[in-house]
Amino acid sequence: MTINNIWVFAQGTGGVATTGTLELLTxxxxxxxNVTAFVGGDASAFAASLGEHGATKIYATGDLxxxxxxxxxxxxxxxxxxxxDSPDVIMFP
Amino acid sequence: xxxxxxxxxxxxxxxxxxxxxSTHALKREGKLILDESDAYGVEMALQLVATAGAGEVNIxxxxxxxxxxxxxxxxxxxxxxxxxxxxxxxxxSDALTTAKVLAAAITKLGGADLVIAATExxxxxxxxxxxxxxxxxxxxxxxxxxKVKIEGSVLKVDRQSExxxxxxxxxxPAVISVTAGVVEPxxxxxxxxxxxxxxxxxxxxxxxxxxxxTGWAGAGQKIVNVTQAEARKAGEVIEDDGExxxxxxxxxxxxxxI
Numbered sequence: 001m002t003i004n005n006i007w008v009f010a011q012g013t014g015g016v017a018t019t020g021t022l023e024l025l026t027x028x029x030x031x032x033x034n035v036t037a038f039v040g041g042d043a044s045a046f047a048a049s050l051g052e053h054g055a056t057k058i059y060a061t062g063d064l065x066x067x068x069x070x071x072x073x074x075x076x077x078x079x080x081x082x083x084x085d086s087p088d089v090i091m092f093p
Numbered sequence: 094x095x096x097x098x099x100x101x102x103x104x105x106x107x108x109x110x111x112x113x114x115s116t117h118a119l120k121r122e123g124k125l126i127l128d129e130s131d132a133y134g135v136e137m138a139l140q141l142v143a144t145a146g147a148g149e150v151n152i153x154x155x156x157x158x159x160x161x162x163x164x165x166x167x168x169x170x171x172x173x174x175x176x177x178x179x180x181x182x183x184x185x186s187d188a189l190t191t192a193k194v195l196a197a198a199i200t201k202l203g204g205a206d207l208v209i210a211a212t213e214x215x216x217x218x219x220x221x222x223x224x225x226x227x228x229x230x231x232x233x234x235x236x237x238x239x240k241v242k243i244e245g246s247v248l249k250v251d252r253q254s255e256x257x258x259x260x261x262x263x264x265x266p267a268v269i270s271v272t273a274g275v276v277e278p279x280x281x282x283x284x285x286x287x288x289x290x291x292x293x294x295x296x297x298x299x300x301x302x303x304x305x306x307t308g309w310a311g312a313g314q315k316i317v318n319v320t321q322a323e324a325r326k327a328g329e330v331i332e333d334d335g336e337x338x339x340x341x342x343x344x345x346x347x348x349x350x351i
Contacts, residue, residue, distance in 0.1 A: 013256045020255055068235075068252075068261060093255075 003032050007087040008055070009073065010037040015045035020093035022053045028091060029054030036087070038077060040069020094145035094243065096138040097205040098172065099195050099226070100131040102156045102163030103216040110216070116309070117316035118185060119216055125156055127163035130211035132170070132278035134271050137241055138209050139171045139279075145243065148206070149173040153198040155183060155191055159296055168289035169281030176202055180298040185309035188217075192225030197302035199230065207248065208268040212237055227268035234268045235261050239275055 006028040010021045021037075028035040036057040037043075037050045043060035050058055059080065061072045077090070102125035104110055111120045127135075138150040152167045152175045164175045176198050183194065199208060208230070213220035227234030239258060240251035248267050252259040281289070299307045309315070329344075331337050345351045 011255075013254070018255045068259070070234075 001088070003088045005034050005036070005086070005088050006032045007036045007038060007077070007090045009090065009092045010039045010043070010050060010055070010058075011069070011093065012039065012041065012043065012046045017046040017049045017053075018093070022049070024091045024093055025050060025053040025055055032088075038073055040064060040073040094142050094148035094207070095203075095205050096142060096148070096150050096207045096209060097199050097202060098131065098134045098138045098150060098152050098167070099199075099208065099210040099222070100135065100152050100154050100164060100167050101128040101211075101214045101216075102126065102154055102160055103128045103214065106215060112319055116185060117319045121157050121160075124162050125160045127166040128211065128215050130213070130215050130273055131167070133273055133275050134209040134211055135167045135170050135172060136276045136278040137271050138207075140276060141207070141241065141243060151175065151202050151205070153195055153202065154178070155186075155194050155198075157181070157184065161294055161296075164294060165286075165289045166281060168292045168294065169285040170279055171285065172292075174202075174293040175295070177294065177296045178299060178302065179296055180300070180307070182307050183299055185312055186307050187312035187314050188219040188221045189225055189313065190304070190307050190311050192222045193229055193304050194299060194302060194307070195222070196226045196229040197304050198297070199226070201297070201302060204266065206265050207243070208232070208266070210268070210270050212270045212272055223268055223270035230268065232266055232268050233263040234270075235263055236270045238269045238271045241269065241271065241275065 008024050008028050011018045025035060025037065034056060035054045036059065037055035039058060039060040041061060042063045043058055047058055059076060061076055064072055104121060105126050112118065113120055142148045142150055150172045152164055152172045154164050155178045157179060159179045161177055164177060168175060178194050178198050199205060208226060210223040224234050224236065235250045235252060237253040238250045239253045242249045246265050248263050248265055250261045250269060252261045253272055331340050
């Protein structure tokens with residue numbers, strides 16, 4: 001099976017992408033040129049960094065008002081899958 | 094406050110593990126011991142119940158051959174009773190099937206105010222079972238708990254993160270996974286060991302819990318190959334002849350560290 005579409009669970013803290021996120025993106029781009037980052041929270045401060053490390057598309061939930069990202073992000077991923085897009089692999093740090 | 098702790102019984106890490114040649118799965122014959130990472134959850138549960146002043150700690154496990162040695166250790170620490178799911182049909186089960194089995198076992202025990210598991214086992218390392226149990230049971234889940242407190246019906250957790258920790262709250266009932274070091278597990282006393290032999294420990298099958306499909310047939314993944322880890326290369330010894338510092342500088346430059 002060829003891996004064409006990789007989704008990466010991306011996280012940031014203090015306006016900076018976490019090291020684990022950047023490592024995952026780097027690995028993902030070595031496997032596919034089609035890498036989508038899913039951010040739980042506001043990604044505006046570090047979107048450029050995600051792109052530099054391999055993300056070709058970024059989805060962000062927006063500010064979660066202090067809530068953990070898991071539920072919101074999972075719901076967002078589910079919605080996108082139901083809309084027709086489908087990953088070959090989803091990577092979590 | 095009734096707490097159920099999911100405990101895994103694993104081959105003794107002090108002995109060399111062996112893999113089945115055809116399935117590549119870890120052989121689990123003979124005596125199994127309580128996974129050290131689960132001892133933290135048992136201790137955490139005992140302390141929370143003691144603080145609450147009422148309730149009990151129960152344990153659930155899934156293991157082959159009716160093995161209960163590791164569960165007896167948890168009972169000796171102070172858990173009240175256990176429920177083991179043991180069934181040849183479960184051989185080869187993946188993490189999700191394991192979560193469904195453990196969730197059904199928790200339900201069979203009457204549920205709990207809090208379910209505790211380790212962040213990951215010391216032999217399988219999938220690290221996904223606690224969250225899957227929460228999803229199956231429809232409960233909130235907080236992972237990587239390094240400090241746990243209960244105030245009324247609210248669970249307060251310091252959750253380990255990459256850069257520090259989050260202070261998280263959620264309502265009970267809930268499922269948490271605890272990190273090693275969350276508390277210092279007690280050693281079972283002699284009295285505890287003796288008492289544990291008389292504590293209730295029921296054994297059921299996957300069929301008893303109506304969990305299906307199980308085993309290799311129900312697994313969404315399989316181990317296609319196992320490769321020996323590359324042996325670490327011997328380090329280079331530099332004898333100091335008065336010029337060793339130059340070799341160290343060159344070594345660090347080669348690694349682009351300076």
